[in-house]
Amino acid sequence: MRIGELGDTAGVALPTIKYYLREGLLPPGHRTSRNQAQYDDDHLRRLRLIRALIEVGGLPVAKVHDVLAAIDEPGLPVHKMLGAVSKGLCTPAEATHDPARTDARRQVEELIERHGWQVSDKTAEIDIVASVITRLAELGHPGFVTVLDAYFEACQRIAEADVDYVARLGKLEDVLEGVVLGTVFGEAALAAIRRLAHQSTSAKRFGPA
Amino acid sequence: MRIGELGDTAGVALPTIKYYLREGLLPPGHRTSRNQAQYDDDHLRRLRLIRALIEVGGLPVAKVHDVLAAIDEPGLPVHKMLGAVSKGLCTPAEATHDPARTDARRQVEELIERHGWQVSDKTAEIDIVASVITRLAELGHPGFVTVLDAYFEACQRIAEADVDYVARLGKLEDVLEGVVLGTVFGEAALAAIRRLAHQSTSAKRFGPA
DNA sequence: CCATGTGGATAGTGTAACTATCTATTATAG
DNA sequence: CTATAATAGATAGTTACACTATCCACATGG
Numbered sequence: 002m003r004i005g006e007l008g009d010t011a012g013v014a015l016p017t018i019k020y021y022l023r024e025g026l027l028p029p030g031h032r033t034s035r036n037q038a039q040y041d042d043d044h045l046r047r048l049r050l051i052r053a054l055i056e057v058g059g060l061p062v063a064k065v066h067d068v069l070a071a072i073d074e075p076g077l078p079v080h081k082m083l084g085a086v087s088k089g090l091c092t093p094a095e096a097t098h099d100p101a102r103t104d105a106r107r108q109v110e111e112l113i114e115r116h117g118w119q120v121s122d123k124t125a126e127i128d129i130v131a132s133v134i135t136r137l138a139e140l141g142h143p144g145f146v147t148v149l150d151a152y153f154e155a156c157q158r159i160a161e162a163d164v165d166y167v168a169r170l171g172k173l174e175d176v177l178e179g180v181v182l183g184t185v186f187g188e189a190a191l192a193a194i195r196r197l198a199h200q201s202t203s204a205k206r207f208g209p210a
Numbered sequence: 211m212r213i214g215e216l217g218d219t220a221g222v223a224l225p226t227i228k229y230y231l232r233e234g235l236l237p238p239g240h241r242t243s244r245n246q247a248q249y250d251d252d253h254l255r256r257l258r259l260i261r262a263l264i265e266v267g268g269l270p271v272a273k274v275h276d277v278l279a280a281i282d283e284p285g286l287p288v289h290k291m292l293g294a295v296s297k298g299l300c301t302p303a304e305a306t307h308d309p310a311r312t313d314a315r316r317q318v319e320e321l322i323e324r325h326g327w328q329v330s331d332k333t334a335e336i337d338i339v340a341s342v343i344t345r346l347a348e349l350g351h352p353g354f355v356t357v358l359d360a361y362f363e364a365c366q367r368i369a370e371a372d373v374d375y376v377a378r379l380g381k382l383e384d385v386l387e388g389v390v391l392g393t394v395f396g397e398a399a400l401a402a403i404r405r406l407a408h409q410s411t412s413a414k415r416f417g418p419a
Numbered sequence: 420c421c422a423t424g425t426g427g428a429t430a431g432t433g434t435a436a437c438t439a440t441c442t443a444t445t446a447t448a449g
Numbered sequence: 450c451t452a453t454a455a456t457a458g459a460t461a462g463t464t465a466c467a468c469t470a471t472c473c474a475c476a477t478g479g
Contacts (some may be wrong), residue, residue, distance in 0.1 A: 003446095003455075003456075004455085004456070004457085005455065005456080014437085014438075015456095016437070016438050016439070017436085017437065017438080019438095019457080019458085020436075020437060020438085022457095022458095023458090023459095032457095033445095034444085034445060034446090034456095035443085035444065035445075035456095035457075036443075036444050036445055036446095036455090036456045036457045036458080037444090037445060037446075037455090037456060037457080038456080038457075046349070046350070049348060049349055050349060053345045053348075053349060055436095056304075057341065057342060057345055059301070061435075061436090062435075062436065062437095063435090079412065079416065080409075080412050080413060080416055083408060083409065083412055084409070087405050087408070087409070090405075091405075092268070095265075113406065113410075118406060118407065118409075118410035119409075119410045119413045119414055120406050120409050120410050120413075121409070124406065124409065126402040126403070126405050126406050126409075127402075127406070129398065129399075129402040130399050130402045130403060130406075132266065133266060133395045133398055133399045133402075136262045136266055136395065137391060137395055139258060139262075140255070140258055140259060140262060140387075140391060141255070141384075142388065142391060144375070144378075145375065145391075145392075145395070147375070148371045148372060148374075148375050148392075148396070149399065149403070150371075151367050151368055151370075151371035152368060152371070152396075152399060152400055152403050153403060153407075154367065155364035155365070155367050155368045155400075156364070156400070156403045156404045156406070156407040157407055157411075158360050158363065158364050159360055159361060159364045159404055159407065160404060160407030160408050160410070160411040161360075161411055162357045162359075162360035162361070163357060163404075163408060163411075164408065164411045164412055164415060165357075166353070166354065166356070166357050168415070169353075175350075178349075179351065182346060182349060182351060182354075183354075183357075184405070184408070186342045186345065186346055186354070187357070187361075187404070188401050188404070189338065189342055190338075190339050190342045190358065190361060191361055191364075191365070191400065191401070191404065192397050192400070192401070193335040193336075193338040193339050193342075194335070194339060194358070194361050194362060194365045195365045195368055195369060195372075195396070195397070195400065196296050196299075196300075196335050196393070197322065197327060197329050197333065197335050197336070197339075197365070198327065198362075198365040198366055198368065198369030199292060199296070199369050199372060199373065199393070200289075200292065200293070200296070200327075200328075200329050200330070200333065200335075201322075201327035201328045201329050201369070202366075202369040202370055202372075202373045203288065203289050203292055203373055204289060204328045204329075205328055206373060206377070207287075207288060207289055212424075212425075212477095213424085213425070213426085214424065214425085223468085223469075224425095225468070225469050225470070226467085226468065226469080228426080228427085228469095229467075229468060229469085231426090231427095232427090232428095238426095239426095241426090242476095243425095243475085243476065243477095244425095244426075244474090244475065244476080245424090245425045245426045245427080245474075245475050245476060246424090246425060246426080246475090246476060246477080247425080247426075264467095270466075270467090271466080271467065271468095272466090
């Protein structure tokens with residue numbers, strides 16, 4: 002198909018597609034002449050993925066680029082790819098050396114150990130959780146850490162379901178895409194479901210007034 | 211304290227504070243003369259809250275405004291406030307009437323019912339989950355819904371821990387702030403912990419190579 | 420008293436994500 | 450075979466957002 006049809010099918014404005022091509026999010030079409038190119042179903046699929054990451058996942062274009070690059074890296078083992086995707090999705094917590102943060106980091110590491118998780122100790126996510134703890138302490142909520150135990154427990158189940166799902170996909174390239182989609186869409190879904198659970202739990206606890 | 215000290219203490223540039231005052235995120239100080247005002251610990255606390263919502267929660271200023279307005283609403287019962295905060299935090303899914311979406315909505319409602327949750331059926335979060343399902347189906351992942359069961363299960367525990375935490379705070383205004391912080395910071399922490407769990411689970415499952 | 424700090428108004432900056440326009444082609448419907 | 454529409458690529462413009470800077474008249478405090 003030609004670029005116009007691609008845009009119509011995916012519901013994306015033509016100049017936007019050109020923009021994605023310029024930014025390298027979308028691979029160029031197969032040229033048939035100086036000003037003509039053909040786009041196939043892979044382009045359509047990729048374009049839908051891009052839009053989904055931006056609209057549902059709220060990712061900036063630059064991060065979409067990183068994530069797609071990780072998917073496209075040939076011969077990357079799945080767990081490396083997972084790391085690359087995570088890194089692409091992560092907004093690293095601001096680096097700081099204040100003692101409160103160091104302490105918070107240790108608390109997170111202890112939670113990881115207590116749950117028997119195998120996690121590289123230079124994972125950026127540890128710092129994210131640590132910065133959440135620190136910020137909450139600054140705001141007068143030092144007790145929030147106790148809640149995190151439940152989060153770890155819950156995430157254990159969630160991660161197993163997630164990994165089960167992508168493992169079942171079988172074909173490597175589907176698995177790679179599955180990891181990205183599972184990470185990003187799963188996060189969006191999880192946040193929404195958690196809020197539904199809040200609504201329900203507080204409704205039940207504080208009476209049907 | 212004066213505005214300069216407020217900025218220094220909170221680590222926020224003075225023009226930024228003026229900007230937040232203009233936008234109504236921060237209430238004005240207590241005027242002592244035409245061009246002087248005093249700021250107290252409440253202002254400092256509020257300013258830290260604003261920065262936290264923006265930096266950790268990634269909220270746009272406009273949403274911070276909505277959320278703060280919900281906190282400040284006097285005499286609002288907690289569950290109403292929770293709804294207002296959720297609405298403030300929510301990026302509503304694009305409205306659409308395609309049949310796939312209607313079907314996805316029904317799937318979500320079935321999940322809600324199966325878990326016995328009490329949720330208003332016009333909650334925006336239902337549409338968010340539905341749009342995630344639809345998007346994933348479009349991208350060739352119609353099976354992802356099966357994973358959501360685990361998400362619901364997990365969120366049940368999480369929400370109980372969350373509600374326990376804020377209920378323990380006791381004082382109303384602390385509870386209100388706790389709801390905001392728990393929602394926003396909890397979401398950030400949860401996403402990070404989930405990714406840690408992914409790392410661990412896939413490391414264990416796919417061998418210590 | 421006078422350098423420094425302030426409130427309020429207005430204007431400017433930088434980035435991100437498009438969106439529009441232009442030119443030289445090429446495809447294609449009539 | 451021609452007139453219309455579509456296309457690739459380059460460049461420039463737009464919009465929204467979150468600050469950031471400058472100005473002024475006035476106030477504070479060493």
